[in-house]
Amino acid sequence: MTRTPLIAIGSYRDWDIAAMRDSHDLHLLGAPEAIAGLAPDLRAAVRALAYQGHRPLGAATFEQLPALGLVANYGVGYDAIDVAAATRRGIRVTNTPDVLNDDVADLAVGMMLAFSRNMMANADWLAKGRWAERGDPPLARKMSGARAGIMGLGRIGREIANRLAAFKMQIHYHSRAAKDTPEGWVWHRDPAGLAAHCDYLIVALVGGKATEGYVSARVIDALGPDAVIVNISRGSTIDEGAMLEALEAGRIRGAALDVFRSEPALDPRFLKLGNVFLQPHQGSATIETRKGMGQLQRDNIAAFLGGRPLLTPVN
Ligand code: NAP
Numbered sequence: 001m002t003r004t005p006l007i008a009i010g011s012y013r014d015w016d017i018a019a020m021r022d023s024h025d026l027h028l029l030g031a032p033e034a035i036a037g038l039a040p041d042l043r044a045a046v047r048a049l050a051y052q053g054h055r056p057l058g059a060a061t062f063e064q065l066p067a068l069g070l071v072a073n074y075g076v077g078y079d080a081i082d083v084a085a086a087t088r089r090g091i092r093v094t095n096t097p098d099v100l101n102d103d104v105a106d107l108a109v110g111m112m113l114a115f116s117r118n119m120m121a122n123a124d125w126l127a128k129g130r131w132a133e134r135g136d137p138p139l140a141r142k143m144s145g146a147r148a149g150i151m152g153l154g155r156i157g158r159e160i161a162n163r164l165a166a167f168k169m170q171i172h173y174h175s176r177a178a179k180d181t182p183e184g185w186v187w188h189r190d191p192a193g194l195a196a197h198c199d200y201l202i203v204a205l206v207g208g209k210a211t212e213g214y215v216s217a218r219v220i221d222a223l224g225p226d227a228v229i230v231n232i233s234r235g236s237t238i239d240e241g242a243m244l245e246a247l248e249a250g251r252i253r254g255a256a257l258d259v260f261r262s263e264p265a266l267d268p269r270f271l272k273l274g275n276v277f278l279q280p281h282q283g284s285a286t287i288e289t290r291k292g293m294g295q296l297q298r299d300n301i302a303a304f305l306g307g308r309p310l311l312t313p314v315n
Helices: 014-023 032-037 040-045 059-063 083-088 101-116 119-127 130-134 155-166 191-195 217-222 240-249 268-272 287-305
Strands: 005-009 025-029 048-051 070-073 092-094 147-151 170-174 200-203 228-231 254-257 276-278
Touching (some): 101 119, 101 254, 101 287, 170 191
Parallel strands (some): 005 048, 070 092, 147 200, 200 228
């Protein structure tokens, strides 16, 4: 029996590759540009593409795959995929929401604690023998009980808010409309209004053109000198230049960031700062969650090829 061809783009783990090979004639590629090198009869037959990565994927790729009907993204954020171009060609797009909420929220809280309690510097203090030589390191700052401002109370934003509520933090949030929330959570219509009412501004927006620079210079200016920016969304959601200036000038207390505009080659100014805690885009990066994301991606592909409703469609 001939198996359905499947193109998978990205750097997949062995367990994902094995599972895709089990049910497909798999063509594993490093980048969209490699599609041009596939045999014409294969390109003409491919109906589904598994995508992983942050490089743009759009019309130029779709044109090379005339029978393509599905792009199954590995990740909830699909800002790298030109969904409008896909829709114009009748191509469905799916993503992997919810299965990663816990991990991204855990990392956000972990970064906040690590930053506030000087965990990196304190570990370094101990490792370098300063504890014995000089005594205790400088005091840190308290996180519990402070004001959290969630920019974007979506799936991940809400998980972050739930966790921070357990840290006795006052929950403020901005979304385009007020949401049904536990009593006491405060909605702010204006993003700058949220910034003016929080000690930690946690950005959990979608990426893409619609939210480009949403945390603008105006929003950053509204933060107080004691405020910390936390970003687990996309680098594009913050005016990075304005944030760097505020960090360099000490106009805000600091930032805990998992995502950057030009990642992985981030702006070198970040590495000179002493008031940041930086992570290399690790929000969903656990074995358990990545396995769940791969499974959901494959379930969407199986549903599409089997003529069943998609599990998590985007368009
Ligand atoms: P979601 O449930 O769709 O929530 C996204 C939030 O973005 C919502 O609050 C929504 O606002 C807001 N939003 C969407 N379009 C907007 C617009 N045009 N203007 C203003 N706000 C807008 O998404 P999610 O599942 O929580 O995921 C959020 C993002 O996290 C993903 O898109 C991805 O980029 C990022 N992420 C990062 C990592 C990581 O490794 N760091 C891992 C996973 C996801 P409303 O509340 O007004 O609807």
